[in-house]
Amino acid sequence: MSWTDERIDTLKTMWEAGQTASQIAEALGGVSRNAVIGKAHRLGLQSRPSPVKANEPVAVAAPVAPEPAPVAPEPAPVVAAPPAPPQPEPAPEPVAAMAVEDEDDEDDVEEATAAPAPVREPQPILRSVGPGGFVRQSPGEQQPPATPAPPRRLVPAKPSPEIAGKTTLLDLNDRICKWPLGHPGEPDFHFCGDKVNPGFPYCVAHCGHAYQAQLPRRDRRPPPPLPFGGPRVR
DNA sequence: CCCTGATTCGC
DNA sequence: GCGAATCAGG
Numbered sequence: 001m002s003w004t005d006e007r008i009d010t011l012k013t014m015w016e017a018g019q020t021a022s023q024i025a026e027a028l029g030g031v032s033r034n035a036v037i038g039k040a041h042r043l044g045l046q047s048r049p050s051p052v053k054a055n056e057p058v059a060v061a062a063p064v065a066p067e068p069a070p071v072a073p074e075p076a077p078v079v080a081a082p083p084a085p086p087q088p089e090p091a092p093e094p095v096a097a098m099a100v101e102d103e104d105d106e107d108d109v110e111e112a113t114a115a116p117a118p119v120r121e122p123q124p125i126l127r128s129v130g131p132g133g134f135v136r137q138s139p140g141e142q143q144p145p146a147t148p149a150p151p152r153r154l155v156p157a158k159p160s161p162e163i164a165g166k167t168t169l170l171d172l173n174d175r176i177c178k179w180p181l182g183h184p185g186e187p188d189f190h191f192c193g194d195k196v197n198p199g200f201p202y203c204v205a206h207c208g209h210a211y212q213a214q215l216p217r218r219d220r221r222p223p224p225p226l227p228f229g230g231p232r233v234r
Numbered sequence: 235c236c237c238t239g240a241t242t243c244g245c
Numbered sequence: 246g247c248g249a250a251t252c253a254g255g
Contacts, residue, residue, distance in 0.1 A: 002247095003246085003247085020237090020238070020239085021238080021239065022237085022238080031248085032248070032249075033238090033239090034239095034248055034249060034250080035247075035248050035249085036248095037238095037239060037240075037241095037248090038240095038241095038246090038247065038248055038249090039246090039247080039248085040239095041239095041240080041241085042246070042247080046240090048239070
């Protein structure tokens with residue numbers, strides 16, 4: 001099994017999305033975990049909290065107040081994406097799109113988010129909260145299913161009428177939702193085209209589809225609907 | 235034991 | 246460039 005562009009792309013995306021090497025290897029098929037790690041390094045995708053390597057002492061995020069009372073998590077406002085704070089430092093790269101669940105098994109066109117600048121400097125973690133209460137995470141960190149989520153009803157994925165006609169590949173830019181509708185090759189294949197949830201490649205509604213709380217491996221059902229077009233089925 | 239990623243090194 | 250073997254922490 002060789003590293004085709006497609007497979008490399010899947011590797012990159014999943015790696016940056018925080019998937020483990022094992023998961024990636026399983027998804028790709030035909031390669032070992034080691035192969036994935038080796039490739040990732042050769043691609044310069046390094047960095048990601050290693051269980052082995054001593055991590056830089058992380059600056060204390062928040063002094064823990066001796067307040068034992070857990071505050072009732074107030075549902076976050078619909079969108080709390082910080083409009084790019086005036087930081088000269090490289091902002092934490094946006095996590096690429098993840099698992100997509102769709103009734104009519106759509107293929108995903110993976111818009112490979114540009115390679116991240118490998119930065120080892122500990123940086124302040126800034127998060128934004130998306131629809132459904134999902135919380136963005138840096139590639140390395142894995143939050144337990146915190147479920148801060150107010151059961152927010154998400155509207156079905158529909159393009160707004162005025163652009164329902166076509167948002168083609170050529171129309172895509174960083175301001176409009178890149179959620180694919182239909183299948184590539186079909187005459188009416190197009191993209192959502194709505195205004196994006198700032199900081200995300202998708203609109204608010206599709207962010208709800210794209211970003212989901214990651215459960216511990218054991219609790220995860222059979223291979224979740226694989227993102228990125230899925231692995232080549234063997 | 236299981237898991238993880240990092241590294242090495244023969245191919 | 247590739248990946249098995251190995252290492253080492255959780």
